[in-house]
Amino acid sequence: MNLFSDIRTLVISCLEAMVRTGVLPEGLDFAQVAVEPPRDAAHGDMATNAAMVLAKPAGQKPREIADALAALLQADPRIAAAEVAGPGFLNLRLAPSVWHGIIDAALGAGLGFGRSDMGQGLRVNVEFVSANPTGPMHVGHVRGAVVGDALCNLLAFAGYDVTREYYINDGGAQVDVLARSAYERYREAHGLSPEIAEGLYPGEYLIEVGEALKAEFGAQFLEQPESVWLEQVRNFATARMMVMIREDLAALGVTMDVYASEKALYGTGEIEAAIEQLRGQGLIYQGVLEPPKGKTPEDWEPREQTLFRSTAHGDDVDRPIMKSDGSWTYFAPDIAYHYNKIKRDFDLLIDIFGADHGGYVKRMKAAVSALSGGRVPLDIKLIQLVKLYKNGEPFKMSKRAGTFVTLRDVVEEVGADVTRFVMLTRKNDATLDFDFDKVLEQSKDNPVFYVQYANARAASVLRKARDLGLDISDAALAKAELAQLDHEAELALMRKLAEWPRIVELAARTQEPHRVAAYLSELAAEFHGLWNRGNDLPALRFVQEGDMATTAAKLALVRATGVAISAGLAILGVTPVEEMR
């Protein structure tokens, strides 16, 4: 149930009635008519811009339209008052019973409260994380993982059919480097001293891979040329890295549906097929690129390459797909991979990249546009940097200084729930400060604590009521006499609850899970506010000893709030707590 779309439907039907009776001319477009919560609560419960939007096309004054619309709307039992204000806004005040309905909806739906069918089962593929399989996940990967996972939860909640996918970059030079690094650790496991040359991965996490290589292959690779062992060591090491990465992701609460391998695209003809598809459109040619202006590499020399005419689909320059030695660039398998996703019949593709990959957005979109004939949209979300702070001081990650921060470090220090929530408090294209101390602070300026505390308070009130002998099951609370909830402070909380289904759709449409976190903070503030009003006005306290009927109604509101918070936290992938420690 979404009250705002319900009332919008009502407004539209009134407008259509006005067209039928000749009050409005025919042929008007109502698409721009919106029903929204007003910025200032004093203006009422909802506001519509209908009169202002239609004034010009209808050739009438906004206030005339608004007056006529108000008269019609007031005939509906849900509308308690409709007033024209300002330049032509129509402010609506709803009957209290309408708000009580939101409590029924929450109690009835439980964790499904706010679920939407907006997505209509459209198939969405979300590719995220896709960290190179050369080491454990570090803090730089965390935000992308959390945002991607929460976005998937959100889209699923809004009625999309979501596939979570991880693209394993196991086809390039970096996995050869991994193999050579692991080989040195393999030698180390045999009692030889490893030679970690410049450019190899020095991380100690490879020591156990060396041990495992020894257990698997014994001494057969010792003193052998690379050509003998490279492929087997590479396959072994990347497999181990992927196990580690899956465990890292699991520690964050992220589970992928599909792990797609870059290497698996080679030798199957998939890359060639994708390129041929482009060639058939005249988008592949041999050519020479201009040197980049202002920052010409010293060793620049004109070179003929195989290029993809990405400029035909909105890119700034054409892009090479083949190196001078005839092997594919990174871009070629990436094109094939996206072609593969298109052929798997997704309606929408979403890629989540680190901000440093911003330069690939246009070419990737160009490729998908060309390969799908413009049918499949590709949205790319760039995740900005996370700045780390400790004791209020920024600290930089450095392998040399030993301040390399892994995903595990973060999760072990502050917990997966706190990590996830904090990573979702900012929109993805803004940098985010992560202070190891502040995120654990138990105070009002820590949104994680504030939201969790609201949920715990709600649970605590219900526990108290249960100890007094009340039946606090949702079924029992649903029968409460909600008409008693008529105080302005209580109505304000109900209004906030009514926004939840709307927030879900808004966040899903804009693909911005941080809106859920922001909403939860607002809802928590409203709930804490009502609680605090109980200090001055005992009548607003939730448990009214000696008046079980009133208490039941108030508890229904409390429970509905807890349900909304829990449903929201579920989208963020955060466990709601019932008790503060």
Next chain:
RNA sequence: GCACCCGUAGCUCAGCUGGAUAGAGCGCUGCCCUCCGAAGGCAGAGGUCAGGGGUUCGAAUCCCUUCGGGUGCGCCA
């Protein structure tokens, strides 16, 4: 040089994809706990929405432009 992102209160940031007097937290000022719901609450000060132009009944939001910050820019992934 070009492309993308960002610029909102002293600080950190929201701002509903064009609506009414631009919001929150922190910080600051002033009140409020012998007890009953203060890990808090109430009130107040604080803004050229980076600057300029445009579209519109209406702009922080859309377009153009200037300035400032970040990221990226052929044979790395």
